[in-house]
Amino acid sequence: xxxxxxxxxxxxxxxxxxxxxxxxxxxxxxxxxxxxxxxxxxxxxxxxxxxxxxxxxxxxxxxxxxxxxxxxxxxxxxxxxxxxxxxxxxxxxxxxxxxxxxxxxxxxxxxxxxxxxxxxxxxxxxxxxxxxxxxxxxxxxxxxxxxxxxxxxxxxxxxxxxxxxxxxxxxxxxxxxxxxxxxxxxxxxxxxxxxxxxxxxxxxxxxxxxxxxxxxxxxxxxxxxxxxxxxxxxxxxxxxxxxxxxxxxxxxxxxxxxxxxxxxxxxxxxxxxxxxxxxxxxxxxxxxxxxxxxxxxxxxxxxxxxxxxxxxxxxxxxxxxxxxxxxxxxxxxxxxxxxxxxxxxxxxxxxxxxxxxxxxxxxxxxxxxxxxxxxxxxxxxxxxxxxxxxxxxxxxxxxxxxx
Ligand SMILES: Nc1ncnc2c1ncn2[C@@H]1O[C@H](COP(=O)(O)OP(=O)(O)OP(=O)(O)O)[C@@H](O)[C@H]1O
Ligand SMILES: [Mg+2]
Numbered sequence: 001x002x003x004x005x006x007x008x009x010x011x012x013x014x015x016x017x018x019x020x021x022x023x024x025x026x027x028x029x030x031x032x033x034x035x036x037x038x039x040x041x042x043x044x045x046x047x048x049x050x051x052x053x054x055x056x057x058x059x060x061x062x063x064x065x066x067x068x069x070x071x072x073x074x075x076x077x078x079x080x081x082x083x084x085x086x087x088x089x090x091x092x093x094x095x096x097x098x099x100x101x102x103x104x105x106x107x108x109x110x111x112x113x114x115x116x117x118x119x120x121x122x123x124x125x126x127x128x129x130x131x132x133x134x135x136x137x138x139x140x141x142x143x144x145x146x147x148x149x150x151x152x153x154x155x156x157x158x159x160x161x162x163x164x165x166x167x168x169x170x171x172x173x174x175x176x177x178x179x180x181x182x183x184x185x186x187x188x189x190x191x192x193x194x195x196x197x198x199x200x201x202x203x204x205x206x207x208x209x210x211x212x213x214x215x216x217x218x219x220x221x222x223x224x225x226x227x228x229x230x231x232x233x234x235x236x237x238x239x240x241x242x243x244x245x246x247x248x249x250x251x252x253x254x255x256x257x258x259x260x261x262x263x264x265x266x267x268x269x270x271x272x273x274x275x276x277x278x279x280x281x282x283x284x285x286x287x288x289x290x291x292x293x294x295x296x297x298x299x300x301x302x303x304x305x306x307x308x309x310x311x312x313x314x315x316x317x318x319x320x321x322x323x324x325x326x327x328x329x330x331x332x333x334x335x336x337x338x339x340x341x342x343x344x345x346x347x348x349x350x351x352x353x354x355x356x357x358x359x360x361x362x363x364x365x366x367x368x369x370x371x372x373x374x375x376x377x378x379x380x381x382x383x384x385x386x387x388x389x390x391x392x393x394x395x396x397x398x399x400x401x402x403x
Contacts, residue, residue, distance in 0.1 A: 040071070040078040041201055049187075050064065050175075051079055053189070059166065059167075060173055061185040061186050061187075062173060063187060063189065064190075065178050065189070065191070066179070066192070067232065068234070068351045070191045070233060071233045090146050090147070093142065094148045094150065095116050095147070095150065096115070096150040098298040099152065101155045105132065113134075117138065120138075139167055139169060145169060145172075146170075146171045147171070148172075148173045153350070154176050154177065155180070156182070162176055162185075193232060199229065200222070203226050204240075206236065207243055208244050215246070215247055215251075217251050225243075228273065230269065234274070234351055238274050238277050239258070239274075241277075242281075254276060254280065258273065271351070271354060271358060274351065275359075278355065289359075292356055293353050293370070293372060300347055301346050302345055303344035303345060303346060304344075
């Protein structure tokens with residue numbers, strides 16, 4: 001998978017919300033002259049249900065669920081940005097925030113204040129409860145009462161927190177997206193796998209298969225690869241992007257990898273399927289890809305940071321750095337004068353981040369180039385405490401101790 005493919009796979013909901021708010025433009029461009037986002041393929045039924053529910057009056061919590069990479073964000077984007085009735089109903093009052101596995105309440109409310117506070121300074125919150133109360137108060141003062149709050153990537157265990165955002169306002173919807181189902185919410189829209197026809201169309205689109213292609217794989221070969229992606233849009237996008245403009249041997253290699261027994265038997269078929277793209281990538285791309293796993297989940301990564309990091313580590317050849325810069329230069333946020341990429345950001349898909357972390361963990365602990373630790377609360381792994389003690393000892397014994 002090239003860095004380019006990786007960077008193309010970014011999530012656009014925030015962009016859409018900005019568009020909805022600014023009330024202009026109906027097209028979101030991809031990166032790098034990448035194929036523009038195709039319309040939402042094969043999701044008519046859940047999307048229609050979602051649109052109908054959003055148009056109803058009153059307070060409700062809608063729930064959009066589906067596997068990782070099944071298109072939850074993509075379909076939100078589609079529902080919120082293309083339907084004139086929904087745009088009319090909510091106007092600029094659509095707010096988006098990511099929960100992730102361990103939601104930080106005051107961070108979440110701060111982000112929401114920034115979006116809906118119309119330039120108001122974000123207040124200091126005394127407690128999580130105070131933060132949520134102040135948000136409720138702010139929303140209740142809105143002149144236009146129809147409000148939609150999108151809580152993205154909610155994990156089991158956060159249901160009570162979602163309930164706290166259920167303010168009693170005249171016409172207020174919360175749209176929760178999650179990979180797993182919760183029973184307690186009002187309405188469920190479930191995304192399944194794409195049917196073969198939609199999967200084929202999506203694959204063809206991202207692989208840029210047309211009569212100008214240098215190599216045109218035969219239908220059977222494409223069929224096998226598309227089938228192996230199991231109708232998962234992210235897998236279709238990554239695998240097709242990897243095969244774009246590649247010779248027959250690469251296609252054949254991918255087919256063999258995707259149909260081998262270990263994938264079929266794995267319980268993480270999604271990751272293993274994406275891993276095939278990783279495995280056939282050049283070493284330099286692998287390094288860059290794994291570096292992306294070092295960044296926090298669901299947060300924007302400043303492009304300048306990537307460029308500085310890769311340039312400093314000299315892992316990226318100058319021509320590739322330039323290529324990367326060109327990719328990012330086509331970002332919508334680019335301004336004509338911003339030649340240093342100060343205003344450019346990328347976001348990586350969380351499944352791709354999972355894959356990068358999974359790859360890093362494949363190496364023996366002592367040989368890992370990257371240290372990625374899942375910290376939860378105040379608990380620290382034993383080796384971490386050992387390291388801190390060793391450093392302390394070294395400092396206080398003038399390096400005389402050999403710990
Ligand atoms: N129906 C679709 N048509 C075209 N492209 C799609 C479709 N669904 C998803 N995609 C593309 O697949 C990729 C993954 O989709 P998306 O980020 O929406 O998944 P997700 O369900 O939100 O995943 P996660 O649970 O990991 O957050 C995106 O790049 C998106 O553009
Ligand atoms: Mg998502």
